[in-house]
């Protein structure tokens with residue numbers, strides 16, 4: 001058994017130790033195992049690997065939450081809303097608990113109107129690494145019949161979002177999915193796929209992940225975004241860096257791209273099929 005081929009026992013040991021931490025009990029075991037394999041393959045001991053895996057999970061999953069999410073209190077808050085205005089206020093309060101949706105809040109009134117406003121015939125939406133973004137449904141202007149499929153790596157979060165779709169009477173569901181395994185292949189194709197601020201996060205887990213994901217994602221329109229600032233609020237040339245990254249990802253693909261700049265986020269809307277059929 002070489003470090004590059006870690007033993008099942010060592011992988012299990014690392015996964016079990018990571019899951020013992022309250023922060024990660026609800027995180028998809030497939031993601032924990034994938035990171036454990038990567039760390040053990042570097043020749044680390046199981047003990048060292050546990051430390052590294054926890055640190056990487058913190059960076060790419062847990063760090064986004066301001067405190068421990070209280071899904072039951074969030075349900076109560078949403079149920080108590082008795083008007084659209086109150087529902088939106090409750091959604092904003094919940095989205096403020098996840099860093100990624102929190103920094104989008106100041107632009108929410110224009111964000112989806114700008115990015116999706118002129119799209120028609122939307123029947124299916126796939127939200128990859130969704131975080132709490134489905135709580136922005138009341139701003140999205142989607143048809144009431146559009147199926148919204150959302151995935152991320154936390155079981156409790158996905159249960160909450162499943163409840164939310166029911167509560168909103170929006171067809172759809174949420175499910176746990178580790179994107180290191182590629183894009184979910186059900187349904188076979190969708191109208192819109194959101195990849196909101198997930199590329200840097202996935203590339204931190206696997207350098208070639210974004211290319212692989214885009215290769216096996218069948219969507220008429222991709223909405224790919226990047227943060228304009230770090231979690232700490234520093235801008236440090238991030239927009240230029242991510243614009244270059246998007247250019248690289250688009251190279252060799254017959255994409256038509258529109259770009260929208262918001263204060264905290266740069267968005268690329270990609271038509272994957274040429275409109276004139278060329």
Ligand SMILES: C[S@@+](CC[C@H](N)C(=O)[O-])C[C@H]1O[C@@H](n2cnc3c(N)ncnc32)[C@H](O)[C@@H]1O
Nearest residue numbers: 061100101129130131133152178179180196197
């Ligand atoms: C920067 S946040 C973006 C959240 C949301 N898309 C948004 O923009 O509001 C990154 C999200 O990716 C999720 N994530 C990280 N690694 C993942 C993986 N391997 N598979 C699926 N989701 C993952 C995290 O849990 C987190 O919700």
